[in-house]
Structure formats: C-alpha cells, structure tokens
Amino acid sequence: MSGDREIKIVFTGPMGAGKTTAIRAISDAPPVSTEVANTDRATNAKPTTTVALDYGQLLLEDGTAVSLYGTPGQERFSFMWEILCRGSLGVVLLLDGSTATACQDLQGYAEAFRRIDPNQPFVIGVGRVPPDDYRLDEYARALGARGIVAPVFGVDVRQREDVLLLIETLLCVLEAQMPEPDHAAH
Amino acid sequence: MQPRPPPSRAVSDPDTAVRPDRRIAVLKPTGVVDERITHALQLMESSIWAFHGTTHVTWRMASVDSADVLVFHEGDTDERIAQWKSQNKPVVEIAVQSRLDSDTPNLLVYPFRATQVLVLLERLETQLTSGLEGLVPDESTLALASTDQDPWTFVEGLRTLRTLQNSEAWLVGREARTPILWVRGDAATYAAEPVTVQAIRRGALNPSRLTLEKGSAPIGGQAPRSGMELSWFTGYFASGHLAPSLTISTSYRMSSWPNFGLIRPSPSQMRVVAALAAAAADLSEIIRRAGVTADEAARTLNALYACGMLVRVSPSEPGSAASAGARRRAASEPRAGLAKLLANVRKHLGLGARS
Amino acid sequence: MQPTSQHFQAAVVEDALRLLEAFVDATPGVTFAVLSSADGFEIAAHPRGVARARRLAAMSSSLQALSEAMAGEAGLEGIRNLVIESNGGTVIVLGVGKVTPRLSLTVVARGDETLGRLLWASRECCASLERRLLPATN
Numbered sequence: 001m002s003g004d005r006e007i008k009i010v011f012t013g014p015m016g017a018g019k020t021t022a023i024r025a026i027s028d029a030p031p032v033s034t035e036v037a038n039t040d041r042a043t044n045a046k047p048t049t050t051v052a053l054d055y056g057q058l059l060l061e062d063g064t065a066v067s068l069y070g071t072p073g074q075e076r077f078s079f080m081w082e083i084l085c086r087g088s089l090g091v092v093l094l095l096d097g098s099t100a101t102a103c104q105d106l107q108g109y110a111e112a113f114r115r116i117d118p119n120q121p122f123v124i125g126v127g128r129v130p131p132d133d134y135r136l137d138e139y140a141r142a143l144g145a146r147g148i149v150a151p152v153f154g155v156d157v158r159q160r161e162d163v164l165l166l167i168e169t170l171l172c173v174l175e176a177q178m179p180e181p182d183h184a185a186h
Numbered sequence: 187m188q189p190r191p192p193p194s195r196a197v198s199d200p201d202t203a204v205r206p207d208r209r210i211a212v213l214k215p216t217g218v219v220d221e222r223i224t225h226a227l228q229l230m231e232s233s234i235w236a237f238h239g240t241t242h243v244t245w246r247m248a249s250v251d252s253a254d255v256l257v258f259h260e261g262d263t264d265e266r267i268a269q270w271k272s273q274n275k276p277v278v279e280i281a282v283q284s285r286l287d288s289d290t291p292n293l294l295v296y297p298f299r300a301t302q303v304l305v306l307l308e309r310l311e312t313q314l315t316s317g318l319e320g321l322v323p324d325e326s327t328l329a330l331a332s333t334d335q336d337p338w339t340f341v342e343g344l345r346t347l348r349t350l351q352n353s354e355a356w357l358v359g360r361e362a363r364t365p366i367l368w369v370r371g372d373a374a375t376y377a378a379e380p381v382t383v384q385a386i387r388r389g390a391l392n393p394s395r396l397t398l399e400k401g402s403a404p405i406g407g408q409a410p411r412s413g414m415e416l417s418w419f420t421g422y423f424a425s426g427h428l429a430p431s432l433t434i435s436t437s438y439r440m441s442s443w444p445n446f447g448l449i450r451p452s453p454s455q456m457r458v459v460a461a462l463a464a465a466a467a468d469l470s471e472i473i474r475r476a477g478v479t480a481d482e483a484a485r486t487l488n489a490l491y492a493c494g495m496l497v498r499v500s501p502s503e504p505g506s507a508a509s510a511g512a513r514r515r516a517a518s519e520p521r522a523g524l525a526k527l528l529a530n531v532r533k534h535l536g537l538g539a540r541s
Numbered sequence: 542m543q544p545t546s547q548h549f550q551a552a553v554v555e556d557a558l559r560l561l562e563a564f565v566d567a568t569p570g571v572t573f574a575v576l577s578s579a580d581g582f583e584i585a586a587h588p589r590g591v592a593r594a595r596r597l598a599a600m601s602s603s604l605q606a607l608s609e610a611m612a613g614e615a616g617l618e619g620i621r622n623l624v625i626e627s628n629g630g631t632v633i634v635l636g637v638g639k640v641t642p643r644l645s646l647t648v649v650a651r652g653d654e655t656l657g658r659l660l661w662a663s664r665e666c667c668a669s670l671e672r673r674l675l676p677a678t679n
Contacts, residue, residue, distance in 0.1 A: 007527065026535065034606035036579035037642045049580050052603040052610075060530045076581055076599040131448060132410035134374040140442035149440060149463060153447030165446060168537050171528050172460035175540055178525060180475065 008067035009170065010085045011054070012113070013094035014105050015044045018127055018157040019070035020054050022094060025163045027056025027068055051077065053084060082116050090121035090170040094157060097129040097136075106139055110148055121173040122150045125166045129154035208311065209248035210234060213258040213267070222282045223259045226296035230257060230280060233303035241307050241430070255310050276310050301431065305336045308430045337424040340393035341492045342431070344417050347373040348494055358401030366396075368404035369413065376416045377408040386416060389423030414493050418449055421492025426481040428469065429488045437499040439466035444493055453538055454478045458486040466499040477540075554585055556673050561587040564666040570630070570654030571662070576670065577601050579643040601634045601647040608634075622663075624656065631656065633663050638671035646670065 011019040015038075023031050034052035038044065054070030069084045071077070085091050093109050095102050106124065113122060126136060133154065140152045151169050155162040212227055234245050250256060256270050260281040270277050278292040292306060347357070347369065355371030367378040378386070385391040421429070428434060440462045444451075451459070457476040461467060467475065472483045490496045532539060561574045565587050575586040577598035586594045608623045625632040630651035637644040648663045 032610055034603070034610055036602065036606060039578050039580050039582060039642055051579065051581055051599075052606045058531065058534055060534050062530060064527065064530065066531060072581075072603070074581070076595060077603065079596065079600065080603060125447070129447075131415075132375055132412055134412045134414065136445045136448075137374070137412075137414060137442075140445075144442050149442060151443040151446065151463075153443075153445055155447045162447065164535055164537060165450075167535060168456065168532075169446065169460075171532060171537070172456050173463065174524070175528055176457070176460035176464035176475070 005087060006067055007064065008069055008084075008088045009167070010069045010071060010088045010091045011094060012071040012081060012085075012091060012109060013073055014096065014099075014101075014109075015049055015073040016046050017073065017094040017096045019073070019094055020050065022092070022125075022157040022163045022166075023054050023056040023068045023070050025157065025160045026058065026167065028059045029057045031056035031068075031070075033070075049074070053080060078112065081112065085113065085116055085120065088120070089174060090123065092166050092170065093122065093124045095124065095126045097126040097133070097154070102126065103135070103139055103142055106152075107142055107146065110143055110150065111146070114148065121170050121177070122148075123166050123169045123173070124150055124152045125155040125157065125162070126152065127154075127156060207244045207246050208255070208314065209253045210245050210255045210257060211248050211250040211253035213250065213256065213262055213264055215259060215262065216264075219259065219261070220282060222296055223280065226280045226282065226294070226298075227257075227259060229296070229298070229300075230278075230294070230303060233300045234307070236300065237304050237307065241304065242311050242427075245307055254314055276313055278306065278310075301342055302339070304430045305338045305342070308338075309336050336430075337393045337420065338430055340396055340398065341417070341421050341424055341429070341488075343398055344369070344373045344413070344420070345492065345494060347371060348413075348417075356401055356403045357398050359396045359398050361395050365401070367416075368401070368408065369398065369416070373413040373417065375410050375413050377404040377410045379408055383409070383411060383415075386419045389419065391420070393420045393424070412445070412448060414445060415448055417492040417494075418444060418489045422485050422489035424488060424492075426484055428484045429491055432487060432491055432496075434469050437466045437468045437471075438462065438487065438496050439499050440490060440495050441497050442495050444490065444495060453540075454482045455486045455489075457540070458483055459490070462490070553674060557585040557670060558587060560666065560669050560673065561585055564662065564669075568650075568659070568662040570650040570652045570659065571648055572630075572651050573597075573649040574666070575601070575647050576637070577645050577647065579605065579645065584644065597647055597649075601645045604634055605636065605643075605645050622660065624660075626656070631659060633659060635663055635667050637667050637674070640671060640674050644670075644674070 011022055013019055020031065020033055020035075032055040034050055034054070035048040036051050038046055038049040040049075050070060050072045052072065054068075056068035056070075058066040058068065060066065066089075069088075071081050071084050091113055093106070093113070095105055095109075099105070106126075110122065110124075113120065124139075126139065129136060131154075136152055136154055143150055143152070151173075153165065153169070155166065157163050212231055214227065215223060231247065234247070238244060250266055255276045255278060256267065257278040257280065258264065258267050260279055267277065276292065278294060280294050280296060282296045292310070294302060294306065350371065352371035353374065357369045357371065358365045359367040359369060366382050367376055369376045382391065432438075440459070443459060443463065446456070446459075454476070458472055458478055461472055461476040464475075469480070469483055469487065472478070472487065473480055476483065478486075487496065529540065531537075557576055561576065565571050565574050573586070573588065573591055573594075575594050575598050576584045578584060579602055581599035581602035583595050583598040586598075604623055605620075609620055612618065612620050620636060622633055622635040630649065631654075633648045633650075635646045635648070637646055646663065646667050648659065648666075650659050
C-alpha cells in the first residue's frame, strides 16, 4: 500500500453515542482525545465533550497504520466531519437508541455524510436497543425512503465484538464494491 | 459448486439437472356438486397454469392413467382415488371446509390462495424426486406424509401478517396442542420462552409442525423479541433451495439490511448481503460474487425474502442505485492494494479471511 | 437560538462586548474578535452579526484543543497562543488566562500589521477580559 494517502475509518454521531468508547475498544495505541468541559448541560448531561477529534490507530503487522477518527458530535463542529471523512475507507455512525431524537439524528447525519461523499460506505450502530425493539426496522425504512440502503444494527459498543461487527460490515461492503478480478487476488 | 444433497435423495442437484415435466390429473365431478367445489377445481387448474415457469418443474394437465399426482374433491367416490391412496401415490384433496380428521396429507381448503398451490406443487415435487412414491407404507413414510407440511406456509404467513399491519391482534403458534409462541398481528414482534427462541435461532424449531391461529396476547415470562428474528431464522432454515416464490433466473436487490446486531451472521451470510447491497443479482451471481455455496446463497436469500427485504428487479431496470454508485466509486478511486489492506485489517482484528 | 454559556450572566457578557468593541476599534488592522467557550460556543463577538462568528468560535475551540494535544506530544506546556499567518492577514487564537471554564479569544486581522503589535494588543485585551470575568466565576 503506497504511503501517500492516510488510511482511516471515521466514527461519528451525537454526543454520548459511544464514539470514544468504540475507538478505545479496538485501538492499539491509547486513543488521544480532545475533550473539554461541556457548558451545555441542558442539551446533554455529559461533563465533557469532544471538540476536535478522537484519534486511535490499528497497527497492522506489515507496518501500515489505519487511523481511527472520532468526530465531535454537535452540528456546530460539522466542518470537522468533512475534514475527517475526506478519503476515508468508510464512516461508522453511532447513535443512542434511548434518546427521543434517535431517528431524526439518524436521518440528519446520514444526509450530511451523503452530501460529503455519496459513495462512501456507511454503517450505523444503534446502542441501548433491547432485543424486542423493532424500531430499527423503522429506522431502516426511514433511510430507505430517502434512497439510502445502509446497515443499521443494534449494538453495544462497550463490547469489543460489537465494534468488530461494525468494522467487519464496513470491510465487507468495501470488498463487495471492488471489481471482481480483485477478489481472486487472495 | 454443488450443494450436498440430503441423504435420502438419489438424484442430482435439481437446480442444474434437466427438469422433467410432471403430470397432474384433476378428477372432474361427475354429478351435481356444491358450486364452490367447481370454483375450487377451476382455481386449482388456473393456478397450476399460472405458475408455469415459476415452479422447479413444469406441471402439465394429464389423464389419470399417465399422471404423477391426482387431484380430487371431497365426497368424490371415484374408485381410482382409493387405488392411488393404497399405492401411496401423491393425491391432493380439494375441500370447502377444514377437517381435522382428514387422512389426506395434501388438503387444500377453498378458498385458498394461489401461493398455497405453489407451495403444494413444490412439496409434491420434493416428494416425487425423493422417491417416496411406490414405497411400501411403513411407519417412517406415514410419519413423513402426515407432518411434512411446507415450512413456507409459516414463513409466507408471517410475510402476509406484516403487510396487514394489525398491531392489535395476536396469533398463537402451537406445536401439537401446546402454545409455544405468540406473534403480534403485524409480525413486528413475537414472544416465546428463551428455550424456544434458542431453538428458532438454531433451526431446531420445525415451523411445519406449527399451527398459527388467532389468540390473545402472551402473559407470563415470555420475553418479547423482534419479529424480524423469527422471520429471518425460519426463512433461513426452511430449505437449502430457493423459496417457492423466488426463482433462479430473477435478479433481486435489497430494500434494507437486516439487523445483524440481533442476528449475528456467519461470514458467508454477511458476504451474500454485502454482495446484494452492492448490486442487484440473481442466485448464480450471488454464489460467484460472494464466494459461497448454492445452499448458503439460497438460504440467505430466503431469509431476506422472509423479512420482506428482497425486491425483484425487473429486466428493464439497469440495476439498483447502489450498483451504479459502486461502479462510480470503483472508477474514480482505483486504489492499488485495497484488497490486501482489507485482508490485513481482517487478520489484525481476528475477523477471519474473506473467503 | 444558540445556547450561551451558563456560567456568565448577562451583565458580564455586556462588559465583555464593550471590551471587545474597544479593542477592535483601537487596534489597527483588526476586523473581528470573538470570545468563545472551550466547547465552541460564542459568548461575545464584535462586530455583531458576522455570519461566520459561530463557526469561527467552534473552529477556535477545535484548534485550541488540537494545539494543546500537539504541544503535549512535543513535550511542551502552557500554550499561550496559536497564530495562523496568511497572505491576506492573520488569525490569532489565545487562551483567556485562568478563567474557568476555559475561554478563547479569537482575533482576525487583515493587512500588514506586524505580528508583534497584534499579539501585544490581543494579550492586553485578554488581560482586561480576565480581570472582568474572574470575579464572576468565583
């Protein structure tokens, strides 16, 4: 792999959805974060918030590094979304399924990232969704109505295997999009 | 890639072998009968005709002497019916009311839906190719005849419920007489004991043994679950061949992804779904692009179909928007070594090789 | 309506506005100044009604945080300011003293004013802001 372009995967989503947790679950180096005091407790009770990015890494055996970026969640930092996901392998959107605005957030983020790059692989993980919850079907349908067919999974990003499920889905989507001769390469 | 045939079959893969025609005879009423019987027999004949090209084999109308299957109506005293039954040859009885005491394994109660005829024809084909006809009846044959209802009836039933969207009603699923699951009228949610849920997810529940009837909401300790889980697993384990409503030569695309957080797919299932998401495909294209067996491809397609996530692509459609996007992406970002990179990431995270 | 920091009362914000106004008017080359919270909210800006004020406030907090991370990586402490020099002018982001929660002052200057003069004037403005804001947060 030539070294002229950074290889990265981006995690995005509203505050408290688990971006920092997800990166920490798979990063080989302790993740760097840019968290500061949250002065807007009315909107979200979390004491801190990411204002620039979270940064983690996968250090592969052949020396390649895959950067893992977490974006700030709030819309006022949307300029970071574009900067960070430019040229990335794909975007993982994390949502908190227990919030009242989850479905709205989903559509808002999906639209925003589609505008940034319509062809970029996009995987959605929704947390705090119990097994009887069929709202995910509605979320998928809401996306479908906007012409977006993207994976929407119920996950718990505190579990490493759930984060891996999201990453694996991203990899499968990328592999499925490759022209067929590449498949034969390995 | 040949699927492994089940032990009782001596025949080669039905998907690639030249299919024989099957002959079916319908005994017409000789005297005056209930008008509904006449309508039912007409419906049966027209359904057979309508499914030409859809079923695994072609069914042709024939005389009783040359037929593989005999269709008769209840109350018909034609002696050939008894002859056929004693020889254990496949028969189909058309009735206008349900009878619990019927000894006919294939009973169609009028009014019946065309899909029931389709399901029946496919089941008859299975019975004929597995060589059950002509066997001396013994316990195992009789057992097969009486319980070998199609699992597709259950799966299709769930699909129909989903379209009805009646969230107020509940249906109870009983195995023998014991209620084991409760399905809401819109199939969005179901409830069952944890041990039943485990059985469903393992494929140990046989939906052909279930009866589904109107009932009341569950009370007690059954955990509510997403209806998609029930549809996916019953659809997946129903058969290693495509569902009766799907055909080999049709291209399909996905309308949405299943919730893999709940289903926890195998790598093969993930690849099938990802391949379909990238571009519309028919069965053989799925097998090739996803690098999976015919069995796995068919089962995964069936599961998607059961969940209502599979959409037929008409021949005039150039393909889904997703495939156009994939082509654009591939064209604009030729990325040397991407396949190798992804393989290395897989290895690093312990995800297993792609194929 | 964008939520403002909860830590500052209206009177204090008014004073900050007046300080910014005085600073912008008195300092040659400066076209815009905004006081923002560490998490990117605009607290006071002059001139008012600048369309990009909110974005600049958010970007300042991102830059501030990244600068601190980078300085830390380089083994340095106590960031004083960040300077972006371009052909048309300069942007300076300064941390406002020992105020809690942390605040940033972002100054946009066009033209050829020397950096030294801009920095000195900006630091003076910061000091005035600190004096005015500190009692409010105790």
